[in-house]
Amino acid sequence: MNKTTSDALQTEQQALLAAIGHLLKPFATLCLAKGVPIQAIEELVRHAYVEAAKQACEGDNPERLTSRISTMTGLTRREVGRIQQIPTPQLPATRSVATDLLTHWTSQAAYVDKAKKPLGIPRQGPTPSFEALAASVTKDVHARSLLAEMVRLNLVIHHKATDMVELLEDIFVPNDNWPQMIGFLGTNVGDHLEAAVTNVLGDGHQHFEQALLADELSSESVNEAKALISAQWRSLMTTLGPQLQALMDADQAAQRPQDQTIRIGLYSLSKPMPSTEDSSK
Known part of the structure; x- marks a missing residue:
C-alpha cells in the first residue's frame, strides 16, 4: 500500500469514526439511563465484529475461519473462539395481532375518512366493522x-x-412494556x-434512504410542521397499505416464493440549531 492510498484510507476511517461517535451518543444516553455498564456494550461490540467478519468470510476454508476473523477484527484467536460460543442476543418481539389490526385500521381506505383519520366502526357486520377487520x-x-x-391496551x-x-391511538407506543418498546427501537x-x-x-x-432538513424555524413553526408530518404519515399509510396488500395477494395468486420483507418508516426530530461555534468544530 503506497502512502497516497494509506492517507486516503486513514481519512475515510477518521470520517467513519466521527460518524460512529455521533451515532453512539444517543445509545450511551439510553444505556446510562438504565444503568448498563460500558463493559456490557464492549462485549456486544466484540460479538458484532465477530459476526460481521464471519459473514464476510462465508465460503472460505472453515479450518482457517478463526484465524481470518482474528486478523480482520484485531481480536485474539482465543477471544474469537470464546465469543463464537456465546448465543446472539435476541430482540424482544414487537409484532402482535393487536399491532397488525392497528396497522390495517389506519391504512385501509374503508376505515379512514377523507382526512385519512381512522373512522369509528360498528363492532359487528360487514366491512367496515371491527369484526371484519379482525377477520382480515x-x-x-x-x-x-x-x-x-x-x-x-x-x-x-x-x-x-x-x-x-373508536380508535383512541393510531400509533402504538407500548409505554407499559419496556421490552417491546426497546424492541421497536432495535428493529426500526x-x-x-x-x-x-x-x-x-x-x-x-x-x-x-433520504432525509429532509429545515432550519431557521420558530417553535411555533415546528409545532405546525409536526402536524404536517403526521398528516403525511396518515396519507402514506392509506396509500401504500392497500398497494402493498395487493402485491402480497398477487404473489400468493402467482405462487411466487413469499420470502422477502420490507419496512417503510418516517421520522422527525426537532431540536435547537447548533451555535456558530459548535458548527465550526
Whole structure:
C-alpha cells in the first residue's frame, strides 16, 4: 500500500469514526439511563465484529475461519473462539395481532375518512366493522378477544350503548412494556441503519434512504410542521397499505416464493440549531 492510498484510507476511517461517535451518543444516553455498564456494550461490540467478519468470510476454508476473523477484527484467536460460543442476543418481539389490526385500521381506505383519520366502526357486520377487520388480520383470535385486548391496551374504546368501536391511538407506543418498546427501537433504527450502511458500501441505490432538513424555524413553526408530518404519515399509510396488500395477494395468486420483507418508516426530530461555534468544530 503506497502512502497516497494509506492517507486516503486513514481519512475515510477518521470520517467513519466521527460518524460512529455521533451515532453512539444517543445509545450511551439510553444505556446510562438504565444503568448498563460500558463493559456490557464492549462485549456486544466484540460479538458484532465477530459476526460481521464471519459473514464476510462465508465460503472460505472453515479450518482457517478463526484465524481470518482474528486478523480482520484485531481480536485474539482465543477471544474469537470464546465469543463464537456465546448465543446472539435476541430482540424482544414487537409484532402482535393487536399491532397488525392497528396497522390495517389506519391504512385501509374503508376505515379512514377523507382526512385519512381512522373512522369509528360498528363492532359487528360487514366491512367496515371491527369484526371484519379482525377477520382480515387473523383467523386464530376471536374478534371479541381481540377487542378486549385492544381495550386493555387503551388503543380503542367500545361504546356499548351504540356498539361502536373508536380508535383512541393510531400509533402504538407500548409505554407499559419496556421490552417491546426497546424492541421497536432495535428493529426500526436497526433496519434504517442497515439500509444506510448497505447504500454507503454499495452504489447508494440499494435501498431508499433520504432525509429532509429545515432550519431557521420558530417553535411555533415546528409545532405546525409536526402536524404536517403526521398528516403525511396518515396519507402514506392509506396509500401504500392497500398497494402493498395487493402485491402480497398477487404473489400468493402467482405462487411466487413469499420470502422477502420490507419496512417503510418516517421520522422527525426537532431540536435547537447548533451555535456558530459548535458548527465550526
